[in-house]
Amino acid sequence: MSFTPVLAPYPLARPRRLRQSAWSRDLVAENRLHVSDLIWPIFVHDRDIAREPIRSLQGVDRLSITEAVKEAKEARDLGIKVLALFPHLDERLRTVDAKAAIDPNGLIPTVCRAIKSEVPDIGLLVDVALDPYTDHGHDGLLVDGKIVNDATVEMLIQQTLVQVEGGADIVAPSDMMDGRIGAIRNALEATGHHDTLIMSYAAKYASAFYGPYRDAIGVKALKGDKKTYQMDSANSDEAVREVAIDISEGADMVMVKPGLPYLDIVQRVSETFKVPTFVYQVSGEYAMIKAAVEKGFMDHDRAALETLLAFKRAGASGILTYFAKHVAQLLRN
Numbered sequence: 378m379s380f381t382p383v384l385a386p387y388p389l390a391r392p393r394r395l396r397q398s399a400w401s402r403d404l405v406a407e408n409r410l411h412v413s414d415l416i417w418p419i420f421v422h423d424r425d426i427a428r429e430p431i432r433s434l435q436g437v438d439r440l441s442i443t444e445a446v447k448e449a450k451e452a453r454d455l456g457i458k459v460l461a462l463f464p465h466l467d468e469r470l471r472t473v474d475a476k477a478a479i480d481p482n483g484l485i486p487t488v489c490r491a492i493k494s495e496v497p498d499i500g501l502l503v504d505v506a507l508d509p510y511t512d513h514g515h516d517g518l519l520v521d522g523k524i525v526n527d528a529t530v531e532m533l534i535q536q537t538l539v540q541v542e543g544g545a546d547i548v549a550p551s552d553m554m555d556g557r558i559g560a561i562r563n564a565l566e567a568t569g570h571h572d573t574l575i576m577s578y579a580a581k582y583a584s585a586f587y588g589p590y591r592d593a594i595g596v597k598a599l600k601g602d603k604k605t606y607q608m609d610s611a612n613s614d615e616a617v618r619e620v621a622i623d624i625s626e627g628a629d630m631v632m633v634k635p636g637l638p639y640l641d642i643v644q645r646v647s648e649t650f651k652v653p654t655f656v657y658q659v660s661g662e663y664a665m666i667k668a669a670v671e672k673g674f675m676d677h678d679r680a681a682l683e684t685l686l687a688f689k690r691a692g693a694s695g696i697l698t699y700f701a702k703h704v705a706q707l708l709r710n
């Protein structure tokens with residue numbers, strides 16, 4: 378049975394009645410933000426310094442391994458379910474062949490082991506892409522000025538396996554190479570990792586909003602741009618095709634990235650596919666709010682909460698956000 382909702386005319390209908398007080402607004406709220414919606418991205422390094430501030434990401438530090446374990450405990454205690462790990466590598470380990478990405482004793486596998494041994498009940502998500510490991514800062518292997526697809530995918534498979542063997546629960550390919558989800562899924566199945574989750578960065582756009590992240594992982598000067606593999610911000614149908622391909626290749630969850638400038642894509646993907654759809658509120662979105670707050674232009678907590686709720690309203694199952702720990706504290710109070 379279907380019917381067309383009938384709206385009473387004024388003054389029978391006064392929409393403001395429901396807005397008159399906090400209790401009535403809460404009573405009819407259509408969406409809510411919960412701590413378990415949040416995935417917290419953290420940056421780790423293997424130097425002696427416990428915490429090193431990141432200039433362009435106010436309030437976000439690069440963490441030593443010991444410090445990362447401490448933060449994992451705090452996050453778990455706050456109810457955060459998943460941490461996303463990003464490495465800041467020593468300059469000498471960044472090479473043209475990105476071989477540090479496939480080192481079983483590399484930084485990320487080591488961090489995974491350290492966290493899993495002390496905080497086994499928090500989920501660990503790892504990025505799969507070569508940009509923290511290449512000397513040029515691209516996500517794939519660069520040969521004669523081109524990012525080569527299939528040779529990169531071979532590396533991504535190895536990178537996945539060393540990270541999963543270190544204890545990662547969710548692998549999140551963020552590289553946008555073609556065919557990588559299927560290749561990674563097959564490799565996981567073939568090596569007995571039947572339960573490893575794949576959260577595909579399925580609709581990832583070539584974006585100016587990644588600027589502060591590159592500072593965070595220490596990419597000095599990216600040669601060129603990422604437009605031959607990341608999506609053109611003009612496109613929406615293409616996002617639907619990318620997501621369809623990744624689901625058909627074995628992704629358990631998909632992601633749209635960046636967040637706020639692509640809210641239409643979040644909504645379209647979540648409505649079209651009905652699979653868990655995540656969104657990444659990326660570094661530039663976070664930095665923009667921090668900068669405006671610093672100038673006194675808006676309220677920090679209200680702005681942060683409003684953006685996160687917008688993602689829920691658009692249909693996101695969860696959000697990767699640098700605000701996660703702070704917001705978890707706010708939600709607790």
Ligand code: PBG
Nearest residue numbers: 506508516551586587590659660
């Ligand atoms: C790279 C990767 C990027 C981010 C996550 N993984 C940047 C890029 O593609 O250049 C961005 C995260 C952020 O900006 O917060 N594979």
